[in-house]
Amino acid sequence: MSVISNHMPTEELQALDAAHHMHPFTCNGELAQKGARIITRASGVTLTDSEGHEILDAMAGLWCVNIGYGRDELADVAARQMRELPYYNTFFQTTHRPVIELSHKIAELAPDELNNVFFAGSGSEANDTNIRMVRHYWALKGKPSKSVIISRKNAYHGSTVGAGSLGGMSAMHEQGGMPIADVHHINQPNWWAEGGDSNPEDFGLARAQELEQAILELGEDRVAAFIAEPVQGAGGVIIPPKSYWPEIQRICDKYEILLIADEVICGFGRTGDWFASEALNIRPDIITIAKGLSSGYSPIGGSIVSDEVASVIATGEFNHGYTYSGHPVAAAVALENLRILEEEDILGHVKNVAAPYLKERWEALTDHPLVGEAKITGLMGSIALTPNKETRAAFAAETGTVGYICRERCFANDLVMRHVGDRMIISPPLIIKPNEIDLLMERATRSLDECLEHLQRNDMLRSA
Numbered sequence: 001m002s003v004i005s006n007h008m009p010t011e012e013l014q015a016l017d018a019a020h021h022m023h024p025f026t027c028n029g030e031l032a033q034k035g036a037r038i039i040t041r042a043s044g045v046t047l048t049d050s051e052g053h054e055i056l057d058a059m060a061g062l063w064c065v066n067i068g069y070g071r072d073e074l075a076d077v078a079a080r081q082m083r084e085l086p087y088y089n090t091f092f093q094t095t096h097r098p099v100i101e102l103s104h105k106i107a108e109l110a111p112d113e114l115n116n117v118f119f120a121g122s123g124s125e126a127n128d129t130n131i132r133m134v135r136h137y138w139a140l141k142g143k144p145s146k147s148v149i150i151s152r153k154n155a156y157h158g159s160t161v162g163a164g165s166l167g168g169m170s171a172m173h174e175q176g177g178m179p180i181a182d183v184h185h186i187n188q189p190n191w192w193a194e195g196g197d198s199n200p201e202d203f204g205l206a207r208a209q210e211l212e213q214a215i216l217e218l219g220e221d222r223v224a225a226f227i228a229e230p231v232q233g234a235g236g237v238i239i240p241p242k243s244y245w246p247e248i249q250r251i252c253d254k255y256e257i258l259l260i261a262d263e264v265i266c267g268f269g270r271t272g273d274w275f276a277s278e279a280l281n282i283r284p285d286i287i288t289i290a291k292g293l294s295s296g297y298s299p300i301g302g303s304i305v306s307d308e309v310a311s312v313i314a315t316g317e318f319n320h321g322y323t324y325s326g327h328p329v330a331a332a333v334a335l336e337n338l339r340i341l342e343e344e345d346i347l348g349h350v351k352n353v354a355a356p357y358l359k360e361r362w363e364a365l366t367d368h369p370l371v372g373e374a375k376i377t378g379l380m381g382s383i384a385l386t387p388n389k390e391t392r393a394a395f396a397a398e399t400g401t402v403g404y405i406c407r408e409r410c411f412a413n414d415l416v417m418r419h420v421g422d423r424m425i426i427s428p429p430l431i432i433k434p435n436e437i438d439l440l441m442e443r444a445t446r447s448l449d450e451c452l453e454h455l456q457r458n459d460m461l462r463s464a
């Protein structure tokens with residue numbers, strides 16, 4: 001039995017947390033003063049904290065709890081697998097039933113040519129695998145100079161040194177010696193923030209053509225791959241203009257650049273399809289997966305690799321792998337998650353019920369005085385907060401100040417809605433019901449109203 005229980009007073013738990021626990025992506029000094037929120041249990045779309053608040057989790061944890069909280073089936077499968085075979089590695093020419101079955105299932109769900117899975121413990125690790133795999137692929141093809149991976153500013157591909165380098169988060173690059181060599185970043189297709197006077201479709205095309213310019217500048221013989229999220233998630237749910245992806249695909253085909261679609265968020269139903277690549281007509285050579293693969297019930301990630309790339313890699317030993325590649329418990333949990341997604345037709349629920357209803361309600365937020373644009377695809381959405389809708393102005397206050405104020409109002413109103421700069425984002429569990437969407441919208445609107453009041457009171461409704 002644990003000596004620390006949920007029934008201890010919140011302040012005691014917070015003090016112990018502050019004394020010993022270093023939180024990721026957090027100013028721990030500041031948090032120690034304030035005290036962390038303690039989540040004690042969860043069910044469906046609802047979290048409960050140590051003060052008894054019932055919080056609607058419109059972020060599905062970190063974009064991952066797609067089937068919702070509290071599914072006993074996953075706990076049962078994990079317990080059963082732990083008793084039968086808690087661990088064995090997949091290095092020494094060995095395998096086991098859960099990893100065989102999961103590879104098979106993923107190959108069945110993935111687009112046609114993608115039939116091979118290299119497992120990792122997370123999305124970051126999977127993208128580290130991808131860096132090494134695409135470079136090794138070109139080396140095996142006799143083109144070792146093809147080592148540059150092109151990515152995008154404000155992309156998120158994880159937080160290991162490799163994945164963080166692929167990502168385009170400047171605040172991350174400032175710390176700890178990133179990016180690594182031979183990663184090149186082009187601009188993102190964020191029309192709201194960067195589109196100026198151009199129309200969105202022209203802008204999308206121009207931003208895609210930056211890939212071609214980069215390839216020509218670097219030299220075709222230097223470029224291994226392009227990596228991108230079909231829809232940028234952590235960058236603020238940036239849905240690219242329709243013109244963007246077809247042009248990216250054309251350029252990758254023309255110059256024989258491998259395309260890595262990072263579907264860690266988009267995959268497994270978030271956009272209403274098994275993979276966003278399908279709906280967007282993207283033909284990736286590698287798809288990165290994690291998060292929704294297990295609905296976050298156990299840590300697992302991977303790379304789904306095309307037959308072409310896998311067959312080249314198979315010609316020699318790939319000196320790469322993780323202790324927990326294809327972990328049997330994580331694989332069993334992922335399989336059960338996929339079974340539930342399929343048997344309960346949760347993608348159908350997203351496509352036919354939840355997404356259309358949320359879209360209608362979400363897009364109506366543009367009637368709110370603070371909301372410039374409201375974008376949504378499937379069950380991932382964002383709104384841009386602005387002091388001036390016509391000019392799409394940023395706030396005079398430092399970027400993120402207003403977003404943070406809004407997020408604090410959301411927390412106070414028992415809603416987890418995250419901010420990225422001054423964009424507010426949601427990514428609720430896929431099982432969310434219309435009445436829960438109503439509650440989400442009610443709390444979001446109240447939070448926006450309170451944020452607006454706060455800005456007015458403090459003379460902060462000013463443009464940069």
Ligand SMILES: *Cc1c(COP(=O)(O)O)cnc(C)c1O
Nearest residue numbers: 122123124156157158264265290
């Ligand atoms: C979260 C995320 C990752 C990193 O996954 P981790 O499991 O946190 O390492 C990679 N790519 C995208 C698109 C993500 O959203």
